[in-house]
Each structure stands twice: as C-alpha cells, then as structure tokens.
Amino acid sequence: MKRLDLIISERELDRVCEALNRAGAPGYSVMRHVTGRGPGGTVSEGMEFSGFGANAHVIVFCDEPVLDAIRAALQPLLSYFGGVGYVSDAQPL
Amino acid sequence: MKRLDLIISERELDRVCEALNRAGAPGYSVMRHVTGRGPGGTVSEGMEFSGFGANAHVIVFCDEPVLDAIRAALQPLLSYFGGVGYVSDAQPL
Amino acid sequence: MKRLDLIISERELDRVCEALNRAGAPGYSVMRHVTGRGPGGTVSEGMEFSGFGANAHVIVFCDEPVLDAIRAALQPLLSYFGGVGYVSDAQPL
Amino acid sequence: MDSSLVLQNLLSPPVLFFGLGLIAVLVRSDLEIPAPLPKLFSLYLLLAIGFKGGLELQHSGLDRQVLLTMGAAVTMSLVVPISSFAVLRRRLDPFNAAAVAAAYGSISAVTFITAETFLVTMGVSFDGFMVAALALMESPAIIVGLLLVRFSTHRQGARQGLSEGGLGLGSVFHEAFLNSSVFLLVGSLVIGYLVAAYNPAGLTKMEPFTEQLFYGALSFFLLDMGIVAAQRLQDLRAAGGFLIGFAIGAPLVHALVGFAVALLLHLPQGDALLFMVLCASASYIAVPAAMRMTVPEANPSLYITSALGITFPFNIVVGIPLYMVLVQRWIPVT
Amino acid sequence: MDSSLVLQNLLSPPVLFFGLGLIAVLVRSDLEIPAPLPKLFSLYLLLAIGFKGGLELQHSGLDRQVLLTMGAAVTMSLVVPISSFAVLRRRLDPFNAAAVAAAYGSISAVTFITAETFLVTMGVSFDGFMVAALALMESPAIIVGLLLVRFSTHRQGARQGLSEGGLGLGSVFHEAFLNSSVFLLVGSLVIGYLVAAYNPAGLTKMEPFTEQLFYGALSFFLLDMGIVAAQRLQDLRAAGGFLIGFAIGAPLVHALVGFAVALLLHLPQGDALLFMVLCASASYIAVPAAMRMTVPEANPSLYITSALGITFPFNIVVGIPLYMVLVQRWIPVT
C-alpha cells in the first residue's frame, strides 16, 4: 500500500479533494494552517484574515493503481497552482 | 523502527492516548482539527462549536514489539468507534 | 529521496527553520499546535495563551546528502532543547 | 397580525444573519467563520444565558409554579424521546431511531435564546427560571436514548472488548450531566444566582458583557449557524423523505403538546412560548456528542442533519413566530 | 493646522496601535495575534461597517447625488487598473503588472474604516452610502485584471489541462462578486437597510455590538495589521525600487484624481475624503485571493507587499490626514 503526502495552498484544497474523489481515493485526511517554504517562496499564516490562507497537508492511504489515477488527476493542478507531492510505503495497522 | 499514523475522531482521543500509554508507547504526537473522508463519511470542522469535533492525527514512533502491543490495544477502539491506522518504516535522525 | 519528521517545541521553531535553511533544505512544511508526550513529559496546548506554546511538526523532503547536512545542523539544537527527529523513504509523486 | 409576526421575526438581525449564512452556502461564497471562533460565541452565549437566568431565578425565587414547570419540563424530556422512538422505528433501525429520538427529546439552547430575544423585541415578558427548565431538559433524553438501545437490541459484540474503556452506565451519566454545554450553563446559572444574592455590585459590572453584547453576538453566531445548517442540508438526500417529514412534523407536534401543558399550568404568554420552543427544538450539541460515544452504530449524518439542518432553521425562521400566534390567540396578556 | 492634522491622526489609538505592531516586528518581539483571531476582527469590522452603512443608506435614500457618486466609484475602479497597468508594464511582465494593477483598482476596507473614524474624531460628517461605494469598488478591478492578462498574453499551456477545474470566466465572476469579504459587506449592508426600514427596535439592540465596540476592535485589529505589514516590508528588496515608488506614488496620484472627481460632483468634505481614500487604497484581501486563482503566474509577494506593506501604512499614517488637508483647503464646510 502507498501513502501520499500532498502540500498545497488552502485556496486549492477543494479542487484537490474533488480530484481525489474523482480519482477513486478511498479516503483522505486534511490538516490546514500549514506554513512552510518551497520553490514558490515562504507561506505564513499572517494573511489568514484575508482569506489568502496558508497551506494544507493532505494524506491519502491507497493502493498503487489508485495512486496512478491520483497522479494523473493532480498533475495539472500542481503544475498550475504549485504545491508538492511525495509517496512512501505503508501498511494497514 | 516503525512509524504509526492513526486518524481517529477527536472525541476518542483521550481513550486512544491512554491505550498508547498502557501499551508502552515511548511517546506520541497529536494534531487535532484534522478533517477528511473515509468509509464512515466526511468529517468537517463545522461542528467544532458543538464539541462534536473533527479528527485527530496521532503519530507514534516505536519499535516493532511495542507496535504489536499497540495494535492489540487499539483494535477494539478502532472497530467500535471507527478510524484508521497505517504503519511505515522509520529511522531516528 | 528522504522524508524527515521533526517534532520540537514551537518556541524553537524559528531556530530550527533557520538551521534548515542554512543546511540547504529545498523546502519544509510546518504544523503548529501539536501536542504529545515524549521523554521530556507531556506537552499540551493549555499554556498557549502564555506564549509557552505547544510543539511543532516540521516535515522536510530532501535528498540524502542534504539530510546529512541537516542532521549536523540540528543535532545541537535537539540535544539542548529536546525534540525528536525520524527519517523515512519517499519518492516524488 | 399573524403574518406580521412572522415578518417581524424574519426581519430581525439574528434571523437575517442566519439567512445570510444559508445564502452564503447556496451561492457557494467562500465565507466561513473558522474554528474555534464559533466555539467562542457558543461558550459566550451559554455563559451569558446561564448567568442572566441565575440572577432572575434569584429574584423570582422557587415557588410552586416554578417547581411545576420544572417537573413538566423534565417529563417532556422523558416522554418525547420515547414517543419519537416509536414513530422512528417504522423506518429506522433501533440505533438510528434511538439517536434521533434522543436529539428531539433534548433541546437547542440557541433556538431558546432566539425565542427569548424575539420576546424581548415584542415586549412580552418571561421568567428567568425558564433557563433552569432549559438546563433540566438537556440531559435526560441522552439516558433515555441509551436505554432504548439496550432494551430494543441485544448489543454485545464489539462492546465486550471495551470493558476497560469505561463505557458503562457511569460514563453515560457522566457524559449526560457533565458535558461541557450542560456544565457551563448550570455553572453560570449558579454563579448568577450567587452573585445576585450576595454580591449585587458584581451584576452591574457584568452587564455590558452579558447583556449589551448579547444581541450582536447572537447575530454573529447565527451567521455561522446558517452556514453550518446549510452545509448539513446538503446531506438531505442521505436522510430521505421519511426523516425530512419527521424533522418538520416533530417540532409542530411537540410544540402543540407543549402548548397544552402550558395551558394546563397557566403559564403566562412568554413562558408558554419558551416552553413550546423547548419541546419543539432538537439538540445538535450535547446529544450528538453523547450518541457518538454510546451509540456509535448510529449514523451521525442522520441525527445531525435532521436536528441541525431542518428542525433548527424551521424553528428559527417559521416556528417561533408560528407558536407565538397560538400563544397570543389563546393565552390572555397578564 | 496642516501638521496638527497629521499629528492628531498619528496620536489616535488606532494609528498608535498600528505603529505598535510595526515596532513589534522591528525590535523582533515575539508578539503575535495568532490565527484565526485577526479573522474574527476582520469579519466583525466588515459586518459592522456594512450594517451601519445599510441603516444610514436607508435614512438618506437613493437620490441623484448618491447615484452619481456610485457611478463615479465604479468608473474609478475600472480606470485605475487600466492606467496602472500601463505604468507597471514598463518594468513588470504582464502577469505581475495585471495583478498589481488590479490590487490598486480595488479598495482596502480597513483604510476606509480608519478614515471614517478619523472623520468622526474630527467632527466632520459623512454619508452612509459611501459604504455602498466601497462595496461597489471592490470587485470590478478583479475582472479588469483578468481581461488585461487575456489581452496582453496568449496564455494557454498549463491552463488546458484544467478545463474541468472550472477556471472559466464564470468562476472568475464568482470569485469577484461572491468572495467572502464582498459577500459579508454587501449582505450586512442589506441587513442594515432592512432592519432600519422594518424593525428599528433591532437597531438599538445591535448598537453596543456594531457601534460602541467598533473603535476598540479597530485598534486591536490594526495592531495585527501593523505586525503583518511590517513582516511584508521585509520582502521589500524583492519588490525593487520601481514597485516601491509605485506603491507610494499611486495612492497620491489616485487620491488627486479622486479629489478632482469629488470637486466635480460637489461632494461634501467627509464624502470627498472617503472617495479619495477609496481611490488611493489598494486591496490586499479580495484581489490577492482572486489573483492567486486567476493569475497564478504572478508573484504574490509583489502585489501583497506593495499593497499591504507600503501603500496601506502610507495611507493610514500619512495619506488620510494629507488628503484631509486638501479637502479642508478646497471644499467649503457645509
């Protein structure tokens, strides 16, 4: 089984979740209010009042074929809006 | 060494932490205000004011034998209340 | 590629991020308001109003050589202030 | 006159902001009141309503009328879940039926508060001890709900592994009577009572916080409740026609029963309306939190959607002025 | 007299707390107002300013003068981004130029609110309908910004893969007119209007919340804005000399144009100042959020830093009293 960690802007969270649903993800978990630094610069929570938002961390545990569908669904979003995704191995408890 | 990721309802957090303590977990970390979707439906933070709560993400780094004890301690909780757990490999820094 | 999970006190977050920058981390993500238990005792969010703070969870995805530089930079901080770090494998999506 | 009551309620700031929240979701605006801000307002409202109720209880004292009303309140919170269960069992399994029944046996503090401000705007007086009735009606249905499950199922299974987890009757009573909303409401009520009795100077100093701010804070909180209720409404399809019907029919029926009781007890206009609202409203705070623990087999989207997504807006927007029409027609002004 | 105006502004609580926030960052204090507390204040301010604007609009009605002012406001919010784009293209690529231009075509509600409290302290009256002008000027620049990108680039590429993502004109209009800040402002304005018209008792009960608390809440929020603006200032080097110059020159030029329009329309002193402030201020709320979606090629630190890090403090600290000097010299007291 695989574990996917996505870090994207909160502004795109709804789009990403919809893409996960369409790609057949069996479930996902979301942590908001994530700050950080990446190729696109530093993201803080200072602008939260403005609706600009910080990042969200999305975790998906799924099987390999689903992961491929997710990869295809997310690629355009990540390349348009920015954000990163990493995959590791995982087993159900 | 192993890494355990648990995602459970905030309502059951205290029970889960007690179970981890009893099972001999060397430590754990908790992130609250986690939303998501799973077999049991969608969980949002919209009901937070009501004390109903969102999910919590619990991370435990421990050795394999401890993980077995944790598995035994958590199984009834997860099957009664719902929630998911996944295991991966990890090494101390 | 490697994934590093650090769990440290929010009070030391700025120092840790600076150390990551200096060590050449390509990016990082930070989740604050993390509670937990470790060798140093239990950390809650109850003292948040006092500026004492809870823990922060820092995730870094990087290549192995960078990880070595990070390890060297963080060692003194972790041993002086406490906190834990764990490494696992990861691949870009 | 009747329709003007509905209109006057509709055009009050709290209800208008509730409507604005509903619309925000309908037009898919990204307006949200991020957690834990709604919690701030809900804690504040419980504290303020309890405090004010306590001081008024101290002024009015505990006479026979008060005790009778309290008794009637508790009785209703035992009868309503049982009769509701009987109705709900026609279509729902015992777990879901018990959970929904418990929600309707308990009360919604925000509906009560909105009815109070409605009365204030109408210039109709009411008694402070009604807040004590509110407090008394919150918990019993939780116990009844669990007992209904016990008697109508032979649940064992998963439960056995949890003996240490402490899910016995003790922890159910604990959850029923010491959950945060009951605890804060009753605690603030006792504090209001004590301060009024022994330290009246403290009342004046609390007033800007508990009184003056109240109306605005309620409006702000109802903006969020509108958003949350509308989000719940989107689960409506999951609920199904039967439950939708129940969620509108139950408040009407329970309000009528409450009205009959109020007539019997010779409650004055204001108290009668509040009593009806207590009977008609359903809990989406204390009960769902307790049901998740005691009846995890039940599907939260059924009981939360019906109580919060349908019954709550129904009472806020239409129910309160409707019940008032009845009250004004049959109960003389005192 | 002129310098005393600047001083009086500088020594008002809101501006002093703003300065305290700036200083906190400069001396590296760990003072922070953690999220989502600033959101609470920003929602509150929008709700209160909208509500008050609505009730004053109801009192004043919609006459020719009002409609002319509204028309002028919308015109400015279309002209300013186009002219700004022309200037900005000298140094910036079309994406960044359009995003910055859109920010300056739109408005900053907090600057407007600070100008209002400045007028109140000065004893200069102004019309409630200016809040409607504020609401009208928030969105158009977002559309203009996107059109500028469309016409000056032949962007396709990455976009194509997103056809399902719904990034068409529809979702841009949605973002422009239904984003949370416009929605809450307009919604509260309508509610204020309705309550004033049909339920005046509701006004008095809202007053402690929307009126009395307002000044203190604004001061508290400006403490946070000072912190955020100062943090942004540290990105200044990234912005470069040209953008810094623009961020100070634009408000001055736009205020002057606004002043000319105010003279043409024979606006009284208070309204003239508010109109100038609307023209001079730049959006760091609605526009950045929209630009992130519609023009992700633009670098947020450019448009946020210039609007929030430079133009906002400039207007708050220096701009408002400066524009008032002009107003007092050329517009007679009515």
Next chain:
Amino acid sequence: MDSSLVLQNLLSPPVLFFGLGLIAVLVRSDLEIPAPLPKLFSLYLLLAIGFKGGLELQHSGLDRQVLLTMGAAVTMSLVVPISSFAVLRRRLDPFNAAAVAAAYGSISAVTFITAETFLVTMGVSFDGFMVAALALMESPAIIVGLLLVRFSTHRQGARQGLSEGGLGLGSVFHEAFLNSSVFLLVGSLVIGYLVAAYNPAGLTKMEPFTEQLFYGALSFFLLDMGIVAAQRLQDLRAAGGFLIGFAIGAPLVHALVGFAVALLLHLPQGDALLFMVLCASASYIAVPAAMRMTVPEANPSLYITSALGITFPFNIVVGIPLYMVLVQRWIPVT
C-alpha cells in the same frame, strides 16, 4: 469583617468563574476553551490594563512618591529571586532553583488585575501608576535567574555547539524586555499616556472596549485559568511537598515584605494592596517562556505547577482578601 472580605471576594463573578474552571477539571467535564481563544483574552487584558494605566499615569504625573514606588518595585524584583533561590537550593538543583526563583521574582498580571477589580468592587481607590510598577517588575527576575545559573554552575557542554544560535546575554535581555507580554503592556501604557495627553477624544471612544467589557472578559478568562490551573494541580505529586510548601509560603512572606515596604513608603490602601500582590504573585507567562530558552535544564512542570497550579489560585481565592485584611487594619483610609 475579615471573613466577610474573603466571602465577598469568593462571591465575585471573576473568582466564581475561576472556581467553575477548577471544578470542571475535578469532575472531568470536557469543558475547554480551545486555543487560541485564551490568548485573545490575555492579549485583550494586557492591552486594556496598559491603556488604562497609561491614561491614569498621565493624569497623576510622575512625582516623588511615584518614583519611590517604582524604585521599590524594581528592588523587590531583584531581591525576591535571590532570597528565593537561597531557600530553594536546599532541595532543588541550581537549574530548577533558579527557574522557580525567577518565577516568584516576577509577577502575574492576571492576579494584579483581579486585585484591581477587587478594589473597585470594595470602593477603594488606587493609582494608575501601579500598572507601571507591574510592567517594571516583570523582567528583572529573568536576568537574575540566568545570572544565578551562571554563578552557581559551570555550565558549558551542550551550550558550545549553539554559539551561532545566539544564546548569549543579548538574546536573554531581548527575551526579558521584549517578550510579547511586556511589550504589549508597556506599548499600551505608552499609547494610553499619549492619547490622554494629546487626543482625549480617543479615550471616550476606547472606553466601551477597554473599560466596560473588562470585567466580563476577565471572568471569562479566569474560567480558562481555572481549567489550566487545575490541570497543573494534577502534576502536584511531581512537585513534591517542599515545593508545595514553598508555593504557599512564598506569597505570604513576600506579601508581608511588600506590606512593610508599603508602610515605609506611606502608600495609600489601594496601592499598598497592589504592591503586596505584585510581590506575592509569581509569573507563569513571561518567565517560563524565557526559562525554557535560557535554562532548558530546568523542568517546566516544577516552575509552572508551583506558580500557576498553586500560588496563582492561592492568591486569587485567599491571598487578595487576606492581604486586604492586613491593609485595612494598619493603613488608615485617606
């Protein structure tokens, strides 16, 4: 009369809500005030107390009496940690002894505020400049605590690797004098002073926020402090009998010393009580945060539990009225 003072304090809303928080933890209710709401109230209280202190300081001016009181305050904040250290070293290692000593040398703003509202309810006047004494006493103990560690240990080890980390004396002074609570308190004090001097109209407009809301906000915050203090109390076993004794004995002794100083300085009743409370209270905000950085070898549960779990409730519930008894008996009403 004496016992009536204790009772009157016990039956004031702030103390009752504090008690409600304590009880919530004892009966294991799930009542919680989620972060960052307590931070909102703590920021608000610091801002309001500073602002009010500043304007009163402006009214009273800085005469000899004021300067003497300030001098005595600073002296106490240097003497108390040193003498406490001597006592604590009997059982604790130098790191923990220094950290606890520093906490008791500094002050608790909430205890001070509660004492102020106690005086207001009693009708006893006090001087605004006591807030300046509060501000002056917050930081020195942090420096003293670190010096005590330096002189009583030969700490090097782990420290050496941190040369770049900037843990030199500079960063300790920075932490001591620019930590958020000192910074906000002093900043608001200066703002209150400036506004009172140059812009009195601003005072009236701040009043509903800083004055009227104050008492209710304090009550709400103390509800949370009750919860937090009770949670800390559960660490009591870790603290051990010696530290528990210290946490009750120290405030009594320090209050007595403070009382003697107040007699010497001929402070009026109200100021004398506040001075005693400053000496008797211990810091659980600025000092723990600083100690974590400068003396990480110390165990936070020792210094936080004693200052927050024992000394704080002791002062709030028993100490303040007790000290007042002394004041009333020995200091004549002016």
